[in-house]
Amino acid sequence: MLTVQNLSLKTRQPILHDFSYQFAPGQFYQIAAENGSGKTSFLRAVTDLIPASSGKVLLDGKPYAKNKRKLFFFESNEWLNVNLTSLDYLKFVKSQWHSNVDLDQELDLLGVREYVKVPIKKYSLGMKQKLIVAMYLVSDAEYYLMDEITNGLDEESRTVLYERLNDEVTQRNKCIILTSHYSSEIKVNNLHRLVLHKQMMHEVEQ
Template sequence: MALEVKNLSISFPHLRVINNFTYQFNQNGLYLFVATNGSGKTSIFRSILGLIHSKNNGITIDDKPMAQMRRSVFYYESSNWFDINMSGMDYLKLIKTQWKSNVKINAVIHFWKMENYVNKSIRKYSLGMKQKLLIALYLISDADYLIMDEINNGLDEDSRKKLLKKLNELSQHKCIIISSHYKDEVYPYADKILTIKDHEVINDNH
């Protein structure tokens, strides 16, 4: 089983972003995207999920179109996507139901020590609380492919270490595709490093 991207090209009016990106993400391992802001990593993530238009010859999982395998992937771009009138518990229950997950909500809440605020509306959350909820959604989904865009933003150092330890554990049987401003912290855990430079995605040996 693999997530395969073939000849992915992304452009906007008067702006070229990515040229002919072809790559196979295996079912397990941690893939780190290294790129400067505005170079196209988020556009690649959005294109894989069909959130923006792109030119490609197909994005597939196990040779099946992404549209048929949507629940095999989880991507929640930013805590800015949250409806602040909902609670963290609302979101955890929603994702557990939609992804038909067997992961226990209470276990994830305990892992991130969210007990004191998970039932409060998100409008009352700090940035760190929102980010822990965001990560919790990935854990609850239990999806085979987890695409994470700057997932450790807003976390203190201890929480980032805890996250990386968890991602390293998950990468033994899941595919983790991640970008991070704290790339030096992620490097030791990365199985593959993909660098975006001059509209091209370069596969760095690692």
């Protein structure tokens, strides 16, 4: 369980006020908000990349710092070192997260195998995003925090991705928290939608 208790966030301006919620295994959560409303800041706060103004976050009863290998978060392709390759990143993730996932299988899901040894500086946006998806799946973490993960993916790739994420939730009991503008394209089971608006975040009826 990812437990958020009375969390408030403020960067240059207030983002979130007194938010409490439990994100459970075997469930898929979409967080929707206008650009600049603080979706990314919320994910950063959960993973200790920015400090919360108040409140706390517990990952299976422990602070994130003591349980971080249970969660995977890679904010954007801007984090990628363009001189490395997909294979470099995927081997690193597999090692650091002590994963038993079959690397070959994940290379084929969205076609990363085609450029697995090519330096990232030669990638299109879509190629970078497919690598990031593969990194999540290779980590085999219990919690995925995904920030606009479908950016740059074509319709076919988005469909394949959501089918796989649905399996991760329903068959492997993962907890996935995903920020996205596109509610209509998310067709998964066990879906909860949360809206962040005017510093408040709450679950909405579907």
